[in-house]
Amino acid sequence: MKDKNLKIVDIIFKPHLVKYEVLDKTVARSNEDILKEIIDSGLRGRGGAGFPTGLKWKFAAEQKAKKKIVICNADEGEPGTFKDREILTKVPRKVLGGMAVCAKIIGAKRGFIYLRGEYKYLLPFLNEELEDFNKHLKEIGLDFKIDIFLGSGAYVCGEESALFNSMEGKRGEPRNKPPYPTVAGLDNMPTVINNVETLVYALMICSIGSKEFKALGTSDSRGSKVFSISGDTPIPGIYELELGMSVYDFVEEFGDGDTKAVQIGGASGFCVPRKKFKETIIGFEGIPTGGSMMIFNSTRSMYNVLHNYLDFFEEESCGQCTPCRIGYQQLKKGVEAVKHGEKNEEYLQQLMKLTETMKLTSKCGLGQSVANSFSSIVNNYREEMVY
Amino acid sequence: MTEVQEKVRDLSEKYGRRRENLLPILQGIVEKEHYLTSEAMIQVAKELDISAAEVYGTASFYSFLDTEQRGQYVIRVCKTISCDMKGKNSIIKAIEDVLKIKVGETTQSKMFTLLETNCLGWCHKAPAILINDEPYTNLTPAKIKAILGDYIRNAEGKQKIIGDIQYER
Amino acid sequence: MANINLIIDDFKVTVEEGTSILQAAEKVNVKIPTLCYHEDLCVAGNCRVCVVEVEGMRTLPASCAIPAEEGMVVKTNTPKVRRARKDIVSLLVSEHNTQCTTCYRSTNCELQNLSAEYNIDNETYMSVLKPDIVIDRSSWAIEKDDSKCIRCQRCVRTCAELQHVNAIDVVHKGKDMIISTFVDAPMNDVVCVNCGQCINHCPTGALTERRYFDDVWDAIGDDEKHVIINTAPSVRVGLGEMLGFPVGTRVTGKMVTALRKIGFDSVLDTDFTADLTIIEEGTELLTRLKKALVDKKKVALPMMTSCSPGWVKFIEHMYPDHLDHLSTCKSPQQMFGSLAKTYYAEKKGIDPKNIVCVAGMPCAAKKYEANRPEMRDSGFQDIDAGLTTREIGHMIKQAGINFLDLEESDFDSLMGESTGAGVIFGATGGVMEAALRTAYEIVTGREVPFENLRIMPVRGDEGIKEATIKIEGCLPEWSFLEGVELKVAVAHGLINARTIMDQVVKGESPYHFIEIMACPGGCIGGGGQPIPTNAEIRKKRTEAIYAEDEGKVLRKSHENPEIKQIYKEFLKEPLGHKSHELLHTKYRKRFRY
Known part of the structure; x- marks a missing residue:
């Protein structure tokens, strides 16, 4: 790396010399010990929402229930993210290992990978891995079995309660919360649902120790993270980077020299304009992300970018709650009207208020997060939005 | 029992006749038949003892569980921003030229259907498409034309076509 | 259940654990608007109109879907909440x-x-x-x-x-x-x-x-037509709600006057054919029991009522192989129709082709039933139009009738006389109670052994009710029933009908006779009744039905003088030739999926 402010890390993809070595060593430790390690590490969910992983496991472990479930959320659908596919392709055993450690701690006997339908081509490969893995679990005496559940093309199923409904054979509509998954998840059983990357980090923290992990990143954003980098960059791809870098440092490394904006966190994330690159930190204290980093150079119309996102949400909303279903239609129709001169610029203010309502009242994150990308694009590129 | 009904029965046998197996059963039908006919959905309802409206309501939620007629090969072109920026429209144009259909349509031979879809997770290798389950990435108009050519030729020889994605362990 | 204390708009409120904020607010008279919420149904939480502000929460949760928690401080009417609600209603309107x-x-x-x-x-x-x-x-x-x-x-x-x-x-x-x-x-x-x-x-x-009142108005305006209406028991306890009366008001007399003012040539009572149903269906039940007990023949038991056309179509779709359990009796509406264009026409000397027979029903399914091709035994379509309670309310308004101050009057004759037994058809358990009042007396010569004829075990809003009546002291001709414990069940709401039917399918049904009504609460909660309908409203309408029963001099179907008359002059005997021709029907198998 040409810039010291940006550090490449190699935890996730580092190959293991001995198969299942980390897993075997970890399951030999006591539950309290492992849980303490993960809580100490400060690991937060890598899917985007950032809930502390150790706490989630602790809550589930405390539930008194005969049957508990571990789910690996591989319904990666956020525009601009593809890291989970890469992790499942390159280090599937680490993902499975993370699930097994979680199962041991919470006392689950069943695990599932919810694999998005778009990644169905991975199925034969993963099933082969799984067969070997399930066999190994038997050998080491861990009563836990993992299966793959295939999605069928619905972004909203990445929302955990929608994912449960989908696995129960229903429409993938998010549920009311509470109850939360650790209390009543799949088939109302206590369920831990973690992102693919989170599970790998959890396992690896048990190997490298929470100290080494904590040494990376900042106090709010411990450790490193896998980034999916696309758009106007000469070197698109997957990179594991230390958390806490500034967008400026990021763009220095990955930009094409003409970077106008970076969309962090996909369509439901934030757009950072060039003038704010220096002051903006990538991490929970700044802009959190599930790893999607889309870079736009000065040839791109931010109106088109926004329109593309709204188009996406209008289709991928489950449609059950009013603010999300109608809100996205109004936003799209509204920006079109302003762009075509049918509404004046002030109408953008009305739409901005609408995003506030959507953020406050939508049933799940899909509708709540629109305010992020909408206001950050409209506020920073107002001149591109108007007729 | 018709052939389709038998297939549904076999799938229900394989996965189990419970609501939670609805998606795998529907996926199994789509894999074989390319889309869900009314006949197939009614048979699923019978097997799982749920109403046909519930089967349809659930299927129609998922974009890969088509309830409209589809060809043997369903081409899904990613339309999300990264692919859009990298020339998705030129890919669609190339496909339309070769197959003489527009987005949303199926060729008369019932061999291809052309659809747009949301993010496929190949943004770093944009533009990307799926043909049935196989991803094709870093496409150019020339490349997609060659791929389609392979499909058309191979379909005549009934060979399975593998996508261009390599994976390692 | 633990108690939870919270504060809603400065009111302290204590509720049971699991109570939603919406329900808790109701306790302190704080009204939160709702749309997707309905107390009959599970919580959906999808319209988001009922959002409130909860201290410490980032978003505005839907009060219907979030349980009250200890120490919660809830505000239901802040600028933030109002703005959000207005926006949500605006959005709904923009899609509307x-x-x-x-x-x-x-x-x-x-x-x-x-x-x-x-x-x-x-x-x-x-x-x-x-x-x-x-x-x-x-x-x-x-x-x-x-x-x-x-x-x-x-x-x-x-x-x-x-x-x-x-x-x-x-x-x-x-x-x-x-x-x-x-x-x-x-x-x-x-x-x-x-x-x-x-x-x-x-x-x-x-x-x-589907509205048919314009067709009815046309018929009324046609001088050649003799337009008659028969109104079901539940209409008289629901109609008032549309016309300014409190829920649960009996408006029988005013309704009759209003219908006459509207221009119906004769205003008659479906309760008459409800009484008739009891005679036919009761006889059918006793016949089936005799076949089973004396002749040892294979006969479909339990027998099930067939008054509710929603239930009839349900069993035709869902249990097409078990239709022999249904009584072959037509519903009171359809009995009325076929008699109107035969018996009534004959007695009144009117050409049946000029009779337009309208039914005023608390029901949507009756519209379908009227149009079933098998319902033409009179040689004409037996019932020409089915109106809901709501449509009747609309007609009264259209006619400019001041319903509140209307004088009361009695049903016309012929086919306007009824007993309390016919009236209670409107509430779940009513057909059963009416049937037992008559059947028991036929068999034993004595009244049913319940105080004031109130057969309480079959009343009430429980989804499935059951009762056992031991038959003792039979008259000689019914001696085969001596000592028999007659087991009956009553279900309302088709989800409960499912439970009953699944037992029947498995051959595990312990009952002889079952009453099923498609709608929760029976006809008083029917799909044609005034909106809203909810548990409290159903309860008040039910009370009105039983009050109407107790206000009647005659409360047993077999005592109805017009029933005695029609058997004497026209039908001759229950389940006789004429009955079979006009009052009984067949069912058809339908697809389930």
């Missing part, structure tokens, strides 16, 4: 066909009310109403207009949770999400049983009954 002036539900629409309360305009948001929506008028009973649907899913939950029919479901997603049938087929091509509960639970005009 706002031609309220031409809507059947205008002035009785929950969206319209909220829109008015929040002073919604049509400038803030552009219309995103889908163009080219076609109203589905394929069904005889139900009209579906998607342009007025707010996607609250109350109908879907009703069809699933109360009725277990699942004829409609949510289909597609995102902007295209809509409530529809299997492959968007017309309503008359799917497993819909026409019960109309979806209509009663719809907050707007998206689901309504």
Whole structure:
């Protein structure tokens, strides 16, 4: 790396010399010990929402229930993210290992990978891995079995309660919360649902120790993270980077020299304009992300970018709650009207208020997060939005 | 029992006749038949003892569980921003030229259907498409034309076509 | 259950654990607006109109879907909440066909009310109403207009949770999400049983009954036609709600006067044929029991009532191989129709082709029943038009009748006389009670051994009720029933009918006779009754039905003088030749999926 402010890390993809070595060593430790390690590490969910992983496991472990479930959320659908596919392709055993450690701690006997339908081509490969893995679990005496559940093309199923409904054979509509998954998840059983990357980090923290992990990143954003980098960059791809870098440092490394904006966190994330690159930190204290980093150079119309996102949400909303279903239609129709001169610029203010309502009242994150990308694009590129 | 009904029965046998197996059963039908006919959905309802409206309501939620007629090969072109920026429209144009259909349509031979879809997770290798389950990435108009050519030729020889994605362990 | 203390708008409130904020607010008289919420149904939390502010929470949760927690501080009317609610109602309006002036539900629409309360305009948001929506008028009973649907899913939950029919479901997603049938087929091509509960639970005009009052007005205006109406028991305890009376008011006399003023040539009572049903059905039951007990013949038991056309279509769809359990008796409405154009015509000397027989019903399915091809035993369509209680209310308003101050009058004759037994057909358990009052007396020569004829075990709002009556001291001709413990059950709401039928299918049903009504509460909660209908309203209408019964001099069907007369002069005997021709019917197998 040409810039010291940006550090490449190699935890996730580092190959293991001995198969299942980390897993075997970890399951030999006591539950309290492992849980303490993960809580100490400060690991937060890598899917985007950032809930502390150790706490989630602790809550589930405390539930008194005969049957508990571990789910690996591989319904990666956020525009601009593809890291989970890469992790499942390159280090599937680490993902499975993370699930097994979680199962041991919470006392689950069943695990599932919810694999998005778009990644169905991975199925034969993963099933082969799984067969070997399930066999190994038997050998080491861990009563836990993992299966793959295939999605069928619905972004909203990445929302955990929608994912449960989908696995129960229903429409993938998010549920009311509470109850939360650790209390009543799949088939109302206590369920831990973690992102693919989170599970790998959890396992690896048990190997490298929470100290080494904590040494990376900042106090709010411990450790490193896998980034999916696309758009106007000469070197698109997957990179594991230390958390806490500034967008400026990021763009220095990955930009094409003409970077106008970076969309962090996909369509439901934030757009950072060039003038704010220096002051903006990538991490929970700044802009959190599930790893999607889309870079736009000065040839791109931010109106088109926004329109593309709204188009996406209008289709991928489950449609059950009013603010999300109608809100996205109004936003799209509204920006079109302003762009075509049918509404004046002030109408953008009305739409901005609408995003506030959507953020406050939508049933799940899909509708709540629109305010992020909408206001950050409209506020920073107002001149591109108007007729 | 018709052939389709038998297939549904076999799938229900394989996965189990419970609501939670609805998606795998529907996926199994789509894999074989390319889309869900009314006949197939009614048979699923019978097997799982749920109403046909519930089967349809659930299927129609998922974009890969088509309830409209589809060809043997369903081409899904990613339309999300990264692919859009990298020339998705030129890919669609190339496909339309070769197959003489527009987005949303199926060729008369019932061999291809052309659809747009949301993010496929190949943004770093944009533009990307799926043909049935196989991803094709870093496409150019020339490349997609060659791929389609392979499909058309191979379909005549009934060979399975593998996508261009390599994976390692 | 632990108690939870919280504060809502400065009111301290204590509720049981698991109570929602919405329910807790109700306890302290804080009204939170709702749309997708209906107390008959499970919580959906999808309209988001009921959002509130909870201290410490980032977002505004839906109060229907969030349980009260200890120490919660809730505010239901802050600027933030009001703004959000107004925005949500605005959004719903922007997706809605706002031609309220031409809507059947205008002035009785929950969206319209909220829109008015929040002073919604049509400038803030552009219309995103889908163009080219076609109203589905394929069904005889139900009209579906998607342009007025707010996607609250109350109908879907009703069809699933109360009725277990699942004829409609949510289909597609995102902007295209809509409530529809299997492959968007017309309503008359799917497993819909026409019960109309979806209509009663719809907050707007998206689901309504097919209206036939204009046809009726035309007939009334036609001098050649002799237009008669028969009104079901539940109409008289529901109609008042539409015309300014409190829930549970009996308006029988005023209703009769109003219908006469409207111009019906004769205003008659479906209760008359309800009494007749008891004689025919009671005899059928005793005949089946005799076959089983004396002749040792194979006969379908339990026997089940067939008065509720929603239930009849339900069993035809869902249990087509068990139709022999249904009594072959037509419903009171259809008995009335076939007699109107034979017996009545003969006695009155009117050419039956000029008789227009209208039925005033608390029901949507009756519209379908009237149009069943088998219902033409008089040589004509027996019932020409079925009107709901709501349509009758509309007709009274259209006629400019001042219902509140109307004098009362009695039903006309012929076929206007009834007993309390006919009246209680309107409430769940009523047919059973009426049948027992008569059958017991036929068999033993004594009244049923219940105080004041109130057979309490079959009354009430429990989904499935059962009772056992030991038959002792039989008259000689019924001695084969001596000592028999007659087991009966009563179910209302088709989800309960499912439970009963599943027992029958397994051969495990312990009953001899079962009454089933499609709608929760029976006909008083029917799909044609005034909106809203909920548990409390059903209770008050039920009380009114039983009060009407006790106000009657005659309370047993077999004592009805007009019933005695019709057997003497026309039918001759129960289950006789004429009865079979006019009062009994056959059923058909239908597709289940």
